[in-house]
Amino acid sequence: MASPESNSVIDVMVCLATVTPPRLVNVQVPAQATVADAVHASGLLNGLDLAIETCRLGVYGKRKTPDAALHARDRVEILGPLIADPKTARRRRVQKVRATGTREGLKWLRNEAPPKDDVLE
Structure with a gap:
C-alpha cells in the first residue's frame, strides 16, 4: 500500500505557448x-x-480559471492575450475578398444578381 507522503505531490507539465517554439x-x-x-x-x-x-x-486545451484544481500528469497551457478580436479579423477578411470582386466575394453579397458570364440552365 502506498504511503500518504507519495500521494502528496503530483507531476504536472506546464507549457508556455506564447512563443515559438513552445516551452515545456x-x-x-x-x-x-x-x-x-x-x-x-x-x-x-x-x-x-x-x-x-x-x-x-x-x-x-480546455479553458480553466486560475483556481481550478489539478490532477496528476495534467498539462497546463499558458496562452497569451488575444492580439486581435476574431470577429473583427473575420469581418476584415470578408471585406477584402468582397472588394477584390472574386466570385467567392460576390457570393457573400446579398440581393445582388449573379455575374453576367454565369450560365443559368
Missing part, C-alpha cells in the same frame, strides 16, 4: 494545487511582461 517544464506541486500554483512553480512567466491575470489558461 515539468514541475511537482502539492496534490491540492491549482492551475495558478503550477504556473508560479514553473517560473515560465518570470522575465516576461505577462501576468496570470492577462493570460488565458487551460488544461489539455
Whole structure:
C-alpha cells in the first residue's frame, strides 16, 4: 500500500505557448494545487511582461480559471492575450475578398444578381 507522503505531490507539465517554439517544464506541486500554483512553480512567466491575470489558461486545451484544481500528469497551457478580436479579423477578411470582386466575394453579397458570364440552365 502506498504511503500518504507519495500521494502528496503530483507531476504536472506546464507549457508556455506564447512563443515559438513552445516551452515545456515539468514541475511537482502539492496534490491540492491549482492551475495558478503550477504556473508560479514553473517560473515560465518570470522575465516576461505577462501576468496570470492577462493570460488565458487551460488544461489539455480546455479553458480553466486560475483556481481550478489539478490532477496528476495534467498539462497546463499558458496562452497569451488575444492580439486581435476574431470577429473583427473575420469581418476584415470578408471585406477584402468582397472588394477584390472574386466570385467567392460576390457570393457573400446579398440581393445582388449573379455575374453576367454565369450560365443559368
